[in-house]
Every structure is written in structure tokens, then in C-alpha cells.
Amino acid sequence: MLPASAKAPHKQPHKQSISIGRGTRKRDEDSGTEVGEGTDEWAQSKATVRPPDQLELTDTELKEEFTRILTANNPHAPQNIVRYSFKEGTYKPIGFVNQLAVHYTQVGNLIPKDSDEGRRQHYRDELVAGSQESVKVISETGNLEEDEEPKELETEPGSQTDVPAAGAAEKVTEEELMTPKQPKERKLTNQFNFSERASQTYNNPVRDRECQTEPPPRTNFSATANQWEIYDAYVEELEKQEKTKEKEKAKTPVAKKSGKMAMRKLTSMESQTDDLIKLSQAAKIMERMVNQNTYDDIAQDFKYYDDAADEYRDQVGTLLPLWKFQNDKAKRLSVTALCWNPKYRDLFAVGYGSYDFMKQSRGMLLLYSLKNPSFPEYMFSSNSGVMCLDIHVDHPYLVAVGHYDGNVAIYNLKKPHSQPSFCSSAKSGKHSDPVWQVKWQKDDMDQNLNFFSVSSDGRIVSWTLVKRKLVHVDVIKLKVEGNTTEVPEGLQLHPVGCGTAFDFHKEIDYMFLVGTEEGKIYKCSKSYSSQFLDTYDAHNMSVDTVSWNPYHTKVFMSCSSDWTVKIWDHTIKTPMFIYDLNSAVGDVAWAPYSSTVFAAVTTDGKAHIFDLAINKYEAICIQPVAARKNRLTHVQFNLIHPIIIVGDDRGHIISLKLSPNLRKMPKEKKGQEVQKGPAVEIAKLDKLLNLVREVKIKI
Amino acid sequence: MTDVEETLKRIQSHKGVIGTMVVNAEGIPIRTTLDNSTTVQYAGLLHHLTMKAKSTVRDIDPQNDLTFLRIRSKKHEIMVAPDKEYLLIVIQNPCE
Secondary structure, three states, rough: OOOHHHHHHHHOOOOHHHHHHHHHHHHOOOOOOOOOOOOHHHHHHHHOOOOOOOOOOOOHHHHHHOOOOOOOOOOOOOOOOEEEEEOOOOOEEEOOOOOOOOOOOOOOOOOOOHHHHHHHHHHHHHHHHHHHHHHHHHHHHOOOOOOOOOHHHHHHHHHHOOOHHHHHHHHHHOOOOOOOOOOOHHHOOOOOOOOOOOOOOOOOOOOOOOOOOOOOOOOOOOOOOOHHHEEEEHHHHHHHHHHHHHHHHHOOOHHHHHHHHHHHHHHHHHHHHHHHHHHHHHHHHHHHHHHHHOOOOHHHHHHHOOOOHHHHHOOOEEEEEEEEEHHHHHOOOOOEEEEOOOOOOOOEEEEEOOOOOOOOEEEEEEEEOOOOOOOEEEEEEEEEOOEEEEOOOOOOOEEEEOOOOOEEEEEEOOOOOOOOEEEEOOOOOOOOEEEEEEEEOOOOOOEEEEEEEOOOHHHEEEEEEEEEEEEEEEEEOHHHOOOOOOOOOOOEEEOOOOOOEEEOOOOOEEEEEEOOOOOOOEEEOOOOOOOEEEEOOOOOOOEEEEOOOOOOOOEEEEEOOOEEEEEEEOOOOOOOOOOEEEEEEEEEEOOOOOOOOOEEOOOOEEEEEEEOOOOOOOOOOOEEOOOOOOEEEEEEOOOOOOOEEEEEEOOOOOEEEEEEHHHOOOOOOOOOOOOHHHHHHHHHHHHHHHHHHHHHHHO | OOHHHHHHHHHHOOOOOOEEEEEEEEOOOEEEOHHHHHHHHHHHHHHHHHHHHHHHHHHHHHOOOOEEEEEEEOOOOEEEEEEEEEEEEEEOOOOO
């Protein structure tokens, strides 16, 4: 206080000293009250007051900032205590020094509240509190304005307890003896400047705000998750991947364009006839099923019926008629060729034409399946009659056909046009007479397809399919041995032999037999074009069929319109067996399951089955198959089923089942295993041949 | 296209066939030779049955698939040939 007034006159004007003094005093007395006089003096008194011994600092030094940091470090704690370490033998500084500073300690003890001592203490405290209160009430009335410290806290409780204090004192005295009084529960409040004040914040008015969006469109979706649905999805995925791979491989811009064009065309076409194309497979199956229902008994017979009567008939068998195949379009044509498909054992091909020289019309090629007897699977028609056909062994969709006009053609079953895929023509070396037989050969060295044809014009021609064209090579020209007749002009005519049938050897590739119209059979080789290996004087009339035995490599068979069937050994010039069938023989065929069984059909409508192992001289089955008027033209054995198909000249094909007697296998002797296989068959036939040969030699 | 048409015609004219119908994947008949009410009835019922049969076959072996379904009853035989998108149903009276 004193130095302030002394320093003031140096810096401030005169007035200041008085006001300052007043100001300080006023500050002392002031506790919230306002003095309204002398605003000038108030303004001035706000100037800073310096104590006389204040440090004088320059401005820069004043502005210098001193940072004060509050840390938990004890300023009195030592910072570098060092201890002797016996382990290392040196003094080492201790990393961490205890920063704990104890300001005040008091040692005390705890007594449980409920114990005797605890209760006694509590009681004593109560007593003291009660007497103190009564003392306060009396002394406080006169002590209002003495202390500096606000006595509000004390006055309040003091005033509050004014009235009840007296009562409390009484109470205390009353309750002394009974129980220690519970002190009034008081809020634990700040002793210095606690004031209880409540306030309420402004509550904003609540407002609802809503917004509604349009619900997204919903559809119901249901599906099943099965094992097969999952499998399908995987398969689709795989296909897609493969497709993309293929596309990557075959990437050329031109190809892409053409592909797109093709795609567009396809889609426009498909959209028109979308519905029913997809049904083709189902429709096919359905047709077969309907047929099966209609011809149910036949189907059952085909599969399961075996003539039980054969047990009692010693050496004779029967043929059970099964399905009949006929088509309106081929009604007046004769069956000119029959061939089973080597791969699909229920499919067979039928060629239609005419044997009548005068009545030549169109021809047809139909393929039937045993599963559907009412309608052919494939149908082709041609201008000229079909005389012969053959199905390729390795490519069962290729059918070679020979026509009456001398042309040959190849039909591709995969492309069901009515037109053949390849055809010969007059330019490309067709025959000048009807082609009587065609046969596929093995592919030549360039992997080209190759087949042979024989015709009445005396040529045996080898046709090769080179780059989509048929190229022909004359293999042999058949000549008639004998005198050449001289015509007056001096020309020499070489009569040409007419080939009517041929067959290739099963094992010896180049060797084949040709039957001619004169009744001779020539054994020829593919390599010799002018000379024959051998000649057999076989028949008196034209040879209709020659056929090698499927098992025995030396034996072949021939049939002719001279009513006979002859079996030969190609090393011997005379036939081994001769059979007279009382009628012109149309066709003869070996059975595929036995070397001694064969079938022959005649023009009087009968089918003859022979089994040389059972009966060397007679047929074991002679059965009229068609009506008397119909002449049977061809016969073929099925490769696995025990049925034969027979074609007649009215365009009908009849299938017949062979009874067990006709299919006899050699009986096994007790203890011996049944030997099956070609060797057995060959041996069987050999035995027979030897018998015959012996007989001949004897004679 | 015409091949299928011809085949269907032939089936219809075959001995003993009472009626044929083509049903699409949802069980709605597309083509029929019978009257409307019968067709709708057959289509609906057989569609369910075919789905069930197909599901059964495929559950047993997912690589397998149903090719044909035949129901023989006292009076006649119902044959169903399922396809990817269609069903071909034929009712025949097998001659016995």
C-alpha cells in the first residue's frame, strides 16, 4: 500500500494519488456494490500500478515468453542418484528416481464401527456436536460482520437451525441416553462458494419430417436348388469356357464377319419355325414307342421267342415272320439290294429298282430301322433304278450305290438331302451298262475313300473320292475266252464278258471273285489287269451272287438262275457241294455266326436255310416266305440278332427270326469246354470238306 | 420343320392313337388334337408328373436324364417324351 502512493507522482498526474488511495480502499470494501461517482477517475484508475521494486525490463524482454510446464516431477527430488553395483564393481546411475513427495502424514488407526470402542467414540462425537450447535446459535447473532470470509455458509445453517437448534439441543439431551443421534444428512458441498442455482435450457420445438420413396419394383423369384441344377450350371459354365477357347483359337476378322452373318440368318430363320424343330428328337422317340405298342407282340417275339417245338423236330428248323417293311412310294419297285449297317445293328438299307429291262423307271434308297417298321429313317430317290448298294464299315453314314444307267453315287446320311453327295457321270467314266455290284474297299494311301463296281459292260472299275470328285480307274476288263467271231469287214470283235457279281476276299486284299453272265467265275487280282488268276466253269446261266465264307478262307459259294447253289474250294476247280433248289435262286448269303450255315431265296417265294454240319445234302428249312407270286430277290443275315431280312420284287421286306435249330452251335462234350471262335468254325468246315474230298478222290 | 410335322401327322394317324399334344415348358398346351378341357387337364397333370420324374432321375445321378415316360392304365397308355423346352404327349390304345 505505502510504496504505491510514493511512486505515483513520477508518472501520473496529481489527481491520481488521491483516487488511487480511494480506489484501493473502495476495492477493500467493495463486494459487489457499485459506486456511480467519478467515472473519469474510474477510467484512469484502470492504468497499471507498479510497485517500486519491480524489475525494469525492456520491451523485448517483456515480450519474451516463458513457458511453464506442469510436470509430475518432484522439484526437490534428486536427479542423479548413483549406487554401487557389486556385480560390476562400479558406481552406476539409477535410471529412475522416486518422485514421490510426501506433504503430510498422519498415523492413525481404524476401529470397526460396531465394536465397543467404536461405539463409544461415536457417542462422544455426537455429544460434542450437539453442545457446539447450541453454543453457535447463541454466539452468532452478534458476529455478522466481523470476518472477511463470507459467513454465508455458517449463517445459512445457522439461520436454518435457529429454530430447530433449540429443539435439537433438547432432543440431544433427551436422546443422549437412548441412541447416538444420526447427524442430519447434508449434501457434500463446496465449503467456500457453493451456490445452488438451476436453469433450464431452451427446448427446441420438435418437428416431424417425413419422406417417402417409391419402393423398388419387386418380382417373385423361386427356384429349386438340387444336385442336378448345380450340375447343369457347372456343365453350362464348362461349355461357355470351351466356346471362348475355340473363339480365341480361330480368330480371323473375315471368319468373324461371316460367322456373324450366318448367325443373323440363323436367328431369323429360327424365330419363324422355332417351335417344332426342337421337337424332332422327341417326335422320333415317340413314333418308335407308338410303333412298339402296336407291334408289341412282334417285338416280344423278336426278343424272347424261341420255337420250343424245335426240340422235337430233329434236324429241321423254322422261320418266324416278324416285321414287314413297305412304303407306298416304293410300291411297284423291286428290292434290288439289301445291306445291314455295320455300326447300327438295327438299321438296314434297301435299294429299289427294277430288274425288268422293259420297265425301267426311277429308283429309291430307303433306310429302315427295326425300331420303326412303319416309316423309313432316311429316304432318297433317284432317276434311275438302284441296283446295288454297300455301306462303308468305318463310316457308317456313307452309302455307295450303283444305278441301272451305269452311274455310281455316294450318299451321305448325315446330310439328308435327296441328292447324292457325289455322283459319277458320263464324263467321269460311268459304266455303259447297269452296275450290278459295288463294294467299299479300304482307304487308299492318301486316306481317300475307295470302292469297286462291276457292270455288264465288262469293266471292273475302282472309284476313288479325290477332293470331292469321283475318279475312276479301270481295274480289269473282262474278256470272254473263246473264238472271236469275224465280221465280213475284217473287224475282230472281242466279246466282252458281263460281270454280274463280285466279292473280295476277307484276308487277301487283292484277290476277288467275279461272276459273269456266261456262268463263269473268275478269280482275279487287283494288280493284274488283263489276266485272271483262275477260272471256274460255275453255272449254265448268269451267276447272281458270289460270296466268300466269313470264316474259312478257301471256301466260297455261288448261286445262279440255273436253279443251283454251289460251294467251292478255290483251289479246286470243281465244286464241293451242289444244291438244286427247283427254282431260280435270287440270292444266297452266309450266316455270320457259323461257317456251315447259309440261306438262299428263290423266285418261287421260298427261303432255304442249310446247315452243312447237320445235313450235307438237304436244306434244314424250306419255308415259303412271301406269296406265290412274289419273287424273292435278296436275303441278308443280321450280324448280331438271329434274324434275316428278305426282299421281294413287290417292294416288300420281311424280317424273319431263325429258330434255334437253325442256329445250332456244336454240342459240348462232357468235361470239355465249348470252344468258340473262328478257328472252330474253320475246323468244322474243314472236316466236311475233307470228307468230300476223300469221296472225290475215291471216285 | 416339315419332317417334324410329318412325323406328328403319322403318329396321329397310327393305329390306336387317341390324341397327341405338344406342351411347352410352363405346362401350356401349344398344339393338340383333343378338345380344350381334356387337353388342359392332361397338360397340367402330366407336366407336374414329368417334372417329378425328371427330378427323381437326376437326383439319383445328375449325369442321367429322363428320356421317356410311359403310363399304362386299364384303358389306354399315356406316353410322354420330354424335350428341353417341350413335352410331347401321346395317348394310345394298344391293341391287345
